[in-house]
Amino acid sequence: MRAILVKAEPAPSFVVKEQDGLDPDSPQVWEGSANASTPRTRENGNVDQAFGQCAAVIEGFYTTPVQIHNPMETHGNTVSWTGEGITAWSSTQGISSVRDGLAGALKMDQSKVRVITDFMGGGFGAKFGAGVEGVLAARLSKEAGAPVRLMLTRFDQALAVGNRPSSFQKIKMGALADGTLHAFEMENYGTAGIGAGGDAGGGGGGANIPAPYLYKVDNARVTQRSVAVNAGSARAFRAPGNPPASFGMESAMDDLAVKLGMDPLDFRLKNDPSPIRRKELRLGADKIGWKQKYRPPGTCPGIVKTGLGCAGAAWPAGGGSPFTQGEAQINPDGSIELRLGVQDIGTGTKTVIAVVAAEILGLTPEQITVRVGDTQYPAGPGSGGSTTCASVSPTVNDVCNQALDQLQKLSGMADARGQNWFDACKKLGISPLTVHGRWQKGLSSSHACGVQFAEVAVDTETGLVTVQKVVAVHDCGLIIDQLTLASQINGGVIMGMGYALYEERVMDDLSGVMLNPNFETYKLPGIADVPDIEVVLVNMPERGVIGIGEPSTVPTAGAIANAVANAIGVRVPSLPITPAKVLAALGKVPPSIKS
Amino acid sequence: MKAFEYATAFSTASARDLLADDGAYIAGGNDLLGRLKEYLDSPPRLVNIKAIPGLDSIQHGDDFCTIGSLVTVARLETDPRIRSLFPGLQQAAAEIASPQIRNVATVGGNLAQHSRCWYYRQRDIQCLKKNGDLCYARNSDNRYHSLFSGNDCISPVVSSLGTTFAALDATAVVLSQGRELRWSMAEFYADAWKMHLAHNSLKPGDLILRVEIPLSRPRSAYLQASDKHVFDWALVSCAAAADFVDGKLTSPRVALGSISPVPHQMDKANQFLEGKPLDSDTVAHAADLLLAGAKPLEHNAYKVPMAHALICRTLLKLKG
Numbered sequence: 001m002r003a004i005l006v007k008a009e010p011a012p013s014f015v016v017k018e019q020d021g022l023d024p025d026s027p028q029v030w031e032g033s034a035n036a037s038t039p040r041t042r043e044n045g046n047v048d049q050a051f052g053q054c055a056a057v058i059e060g061f062y063t064t065p066v067q068i069h070n071p072m073e074t075h076g077n078t079v080s081w082t083g084e085g086i087t088a089w090s091s092t093q094g095i096s097s098v099r100d101g102l103a104g105a106l107k108m109d110q111s112k113v114r115v116i117t118d119f120m121g122g123g124f125g126a127k128f129g130a131g132v133e134g135v136l137a138a139r140l141s142k143e144a145g146a147p148v149r150l151m152l153t154r155f156d157q158a159l160a161v162g163n164r165p166s167s168f169q170k171i172k173m174g175a176l177a178d179g180t181l182h183a184f185e186m187e188n189y190g191t192a193g194i195g196a197g198g199d200a201g202g203g204g205g206g207a208n209i210p211a212p213y214l215y216k217v218d219n220a221r222v223t224q225r226s227v228a229v230n231a232g233s234a235r236a237f238r239a240p241g242n243p244p245a246s247f248g249m250e251s252a253m254d255d256l257a258v259k260l261g262m263d264p265l266d267f268r269l270k271n272d273p274s275p276i277r278r279k280e281l282r283l284g285a286d287k288i289g290w291k292q293k294y295r296p297p298g299t300c301p302g303i304v305k306t307g308l309g310c311a312g313a314a315w316p317a318g319g320g321s322p323f324t325q326g327e328a329q330i331n332p333d334g335s336i337e338l339r340l341g342v343q344d345i346g347t348g349t350k351t352v353i354a355v356v357a358a359e360i361l362g363l364t365p366e367q368i369t370v371r372v373g374d375t376q377y378p379a380g381p382g383s384g385g386s387t388t389c390a391s392v393s394p395t396v397n398d399v400c401n402q403a404l405d406q407l408q409k410l411s412g413m414a415d416a417r418g419q420n421w422f423d424a425c426k427k428l429g430i431s432p433l434t435v436h437g438r439w440q441k442g443l444s445s446s447h448a449c450g451v452q453f454a455e456v457a458v459d460t461e462t463g464l465v466t467v468q469k470v471v472a473v474h475d476c477g478l479i480i481d482q483l484t485l486a487s488q489i490n491g492g493v494i495m496g497m498g499y500a501l502y503e504e505r506v507m508d509d510l511s512g513v514m515l516n517p518n519f520e521t522y523k524l525p526g527i528a529d530v531p532d533i534e535v536v537l538v539n540m541p542e543r544g545v546i547g548i549g550e551p552s553t554v555p556t557a558g559a560i561a562n563a564v565a566n567a568i569g570v571r572v573p574s575l576p577i578t579p580a581k582v583l584a585a586l587g588k589v590p591p592s593i594k595s
Numbered sequence: 596m597k598a599f600e601y602a603t604a605f606s607t608a609s610a611r612d613l614l615a616d617d618g619a620y621i622a623g624g625n626d627l628l629g630r631l632k633e634y635l636d637s638p639p640r641l642v643n644i645k646a647i648p649g650l651d652s653i654q655h656g657d658d659f660c661t662i663g664s665l666v667t668v669a670r671l672e673t674d675p676r677i678r679s680l681f682p683g684l685q686q687a688a689a690e691i692a693s694p695q696i697r698n699v700a701t702v703g704g705n706l707a708q709h710s711r712c713w714y715y716r717q718r719d720i721q722c723l724k725k726n727g728d729l730c731y732a733r734n735s736d737n738r739y740h741s742l743f744s745g746n747d748c749i750s751p752v753v754s755s756l757g758t759t760f761a762a763l764d765a766t767a768v769v770l771s772q773g774r775e776l777r778w779s780m781a782e783f784y785a786d787a788w789k790m791h792l793a794h795n796s797l798k799p800g801d802l803i804l805r806v807e808i809p810l811s812r813p814r815s816a817y818l819q820a821s822d823k824h825v826f827d828w829a830l831v832s833c834a835a836a837a838d839f840v841d842g843k844l845t846s847p848r849v850a851l852g853s854i855s856p857v858p859h860q861m862d863k864a865n866q867f868l869e870g871k872p873l874d875s876d877t878v879a880h881a882a883d884l885l886l887a888g889a890k891p892l893e894h895n896a897y898k899v900p901m902a903h904a905l906i907c908r909t910l911l912k913l914k915g
Contacts, residue, residue: 593891
């Protein structure tokens, strides 16, 4: 890549900090257009009057940084363009969208483009499109007459493949004497970089966040705007909008509970409209020992202080895609292959398919050969919005029920399942049975909830925060496979912990460059940072299948931030909660000397 | 990285010859390869020094322990005799990077490593340390930078072994133009204090042979504070060493890392601690003396209370 000569000139002026972009005189990122968008306000009730009726009112300024997409596997692919067409081995969450993207960009028939994703090392919302790297590799392959492999470096990754927008949430919130939330006002801005980018598939990508998030407040006014800056643009990022919303709102909830003199858990139980989440709050409180351990903020003795916090999640998606299709091929030797044009992004999709098929056919999951990640299979959705599990489960259910029905007819056996399976298959003779099916209604739904509790220890002399335990209580309707589900939640907690304590894109306003485009200074949790994570599952078969990937990362930062505030008795209102910010919140940092 | 020649040396003399004017020595390569990949350096030739006999041993004498420059950090971490003679050195080694890196990282490489300043390491920035006009850190995001410096560059020393060797009053023996120079840690890093382009006092072609540690300080300790629990650079590190007889310190030495281009030492603090007991007032006063004159900048003032706490804790650890 270094052989490519790019002629470019540095911009004479630029803006990289959100606060600077708010200034109408800041250098324009897009010529002729103000950096800050026109504020949009939404209001219900009478906010100004309602604040006057409150027994307690808090004001806070809660901020979250830009979080960079850093899957372990960077973006990239190997593309082979021959006379037969294009084959791309892509690291993607959407084999179909990559196929369509390549076909569109390269003026090829979609039928001539095949995309294969056998395995991939994480996407989290950033890997739906063909991307510059896909189109470029394809063009180079055509020129070279050979396959071209192009994987981004970690440096490229930090600059060009997307991020979660920042948020700067000025929140004023009040409650009545009985603890009922009564008035809420938020002004928020954040940056999606130079724009939302052309590749924000999977939802989100803008800087707005849901507010007042989980809670219903009769009188609420929310004003939001985006600020363009000269930095990499946003892309959908695991539960777009929700982790910053949870952090801001749940921090404000704890601050208001403290001011009211209420236990933050009781304050949530009073105000959370979701019966599922209220149940989860009680379950989680029990598991972490809230009643025994909770103490008023800052009252833990000693230099290293412990604290407890909790926060909640809502995720409006997680339902299945009605367009999902699949097929089964049953061979005379009794082997069976399930083929779906979805992709396993590391979440256990193949396992889910095998588990569902095995249950219907009376077989073991090991007997099911699962094939995904190829656009030659019946089409499925991209893996975004926690959709895959709720898409494939009803589809496999349909495919297998139809297959079983046909096998029983062809074999003349009333029940071809389980121990009869091989005898029934033998009766197929020499011709395999291939059955096509599709997603069916009624077996899945959406809107998973979830709450998490964190217990932390804060060294008040060095500022180091140690997360000792996280209890993650989650529901996702009918649980298909506990092991891969728990793994999803563990991953969500660890990612949320990175957001809480370590991760932050640092832009330099002197030079305009990103200062931490690597894992040395863009810090991520390591194994020694990760706490004991206790996953508590709430199985709700009556709701059908719901995806879990996203909600599991939503409440972690809020829970940890609240636990830190509970431990040290003051709020660190800004993520990530670094030792420097903890020491500053404690009033221990001396003034700097102006040079 | 750019293509380079590669040669293996079997003696210090041949290493120097092979290096010529523009090569670079390579042992563990952790720092060098990172610089090559970021195009911060592009030497035409790497000279592998790991086959030079005698540089990878630890030798125990009556008054000194001698550690060869090719001894790995992992060995300092795990060697039982090092642990008992110099607990602080073992603790410092155990905090360095990750087990994989410690397995290949060498004592010489740790001492000679270059600045980790994020402006210096950013390929798109031509800062003062890269012969540019401006120390960006001084004027912009200096959260990881120095509280003390003798020149316009404020990138701090990050060698935790260097900091610990300073507390142990160790001597580095450096082969320079055919002569063996004997440097204290203050001398080893003196150029970095004075000159913005320097990372240490080594000149091209200089080769670290060994480090000699006097056995006169049986008590030593090391602590660091970082953003994360492991595999993270120190925001501040502290090493202390002394003898401790009848409840009193003898020949105490304290050094701090990551707050100055050199291991930060104050004679006044060491003198104050001489003959003193280890109690909270004493260590707090020593910490005040060590941090006197600190010049916190816009984003690194948190290092002052952090360093204060670490000095107190490290000194109190000497009690055992």
